[in-house]
Amino acid sequence: MQFIIFIILLISFLVILIMNDKKNNKIIKYLFTGYGIIYFLLIILFDNNYIYEFLKAIITYIWYPTYLLFVVTIIISIILFIYSLLSKKINFLNKIANYVFFLIAFVCYNTFLSLKIDPSIYSELYTSNSLLLMRITTILCIATILFNIILRMRGKYDN
Secondary structure, three states, X not given: OHHHHHHHHHHHHHHHHHHHHHHOOHHHHHHHHXXXXXXXXXXXXXXXXXXXXXXXXXXXXXXXXXXXXXXXXHHHHHHHXXXXXXXXXXXXXXXXXXXXXXXXXXXXXXXXXXXXXXXXXXXXXXXXXXXXXXXXXHHHHHHHHHHHHHHXXXXXXXX
16 A cells, blocks of 8 residues: 555656746755755664665775776776866866876776786685775775765855
């Protein structure tokens, strides 16, 4: 029964948001923004299992990154690098951070490849050299993303 109520609530919210997109009523926009913030805070405050699993995943990502996440991080660095080269909207400090991230990730990935490590064998993957390269890349990825977010937020409030 609750599932049906949630489906009806979902459909009604969707209809209200679609109708509001055409009428552009600020009251509805602020009400739904407030609803989203309250919902976000309730999840953060009352879902202890989520917070525990999230922190565990972050720590695992940093200290024992998988080869898949390592390669995804390298791809993210390439995307940020290309975006920094082509975008005119991006801040100078963001560009420098993205350039540094790409160059360090590039060196780490090529060094990793030169070690000739088989990523399917965990005893080779988690040796000190390869683990250090993956940790450097993942920590730098998190730092770069946080740095970009902080600079963008600061830029919005400076204008």
